[in-house]
Amino acid sequence: MEDTNTRGYATATFERKVIQPRLIIQALAFTGILYFCVGQTPPETTKTRFPPVETRTTFSTTVGHSVIYHASQQSGLPASGLRIVQVRPQTWSDNCLGLADSRGFCTQMAVPGWQIAVMSGQQRWIYRTNASGSVIKLEREIPSPSS
The missing domain is CATH 3.10.450 (Nuclear Transport Factor 2; Chain: A,)
Known part of the structure; x- marks a missing residue:
């Protein structure tokens, strides 16, 4: 029985070591996909910096x-x-x-x-x-x- 427990512990440790780098690589890949798919929108240079003055069309x-x-x-x-x-x-x-x-x-x-x-x-x-x-x-x- 001792052999099984030692082997089980070694397998669990091995799986943890393998899974952790996979998760990091998957997270980086997902971040890269989002970055390039969504992209950055360039600032609009045709609009003014300040919002236009609000004009009311209904008389209060x-x-x-x-x-x-x-x-x-x-x-x-x-x-x-x-x-x-x-x-x-x-x-x-x-x-x-x-x-x-x-x-x-x-x-x-x-x-x-x-x-x-x-x-x-x-x-x-x-x-x-x-x-x-x-x-x-x-x-x-x-x-x-x-x-």
Whole structure:
């Protein structure tokens, strides 16, 4: 019996020594196959480094409420008497929304936003906003024909 046990131990040791290098070779071969099959993609040189400015194509109610509130404060009319009659997406040329004044400096950059018409009776106001509605500027007031 001692002969069998010694022989079994020797066989197990031999199999371990043979199997370990096989596993290493298989792992290296598999890694090489993946490396050459998947490959490395070259960097795209046609794209800009920075992602484009997000432009919203859907008008949010938050922006609409902000403009109505602003128009109400400016005109002294109740917000319930004002309504938005036209909304157009617009990209402004600067952070002043294209309405520079002598009090501030405007940075030249594309600013996505909205041009919004608000109406009360015959009175109409045109507003400009950025995409989030955090900047609201009166573009012009169109008086009623009777005034």
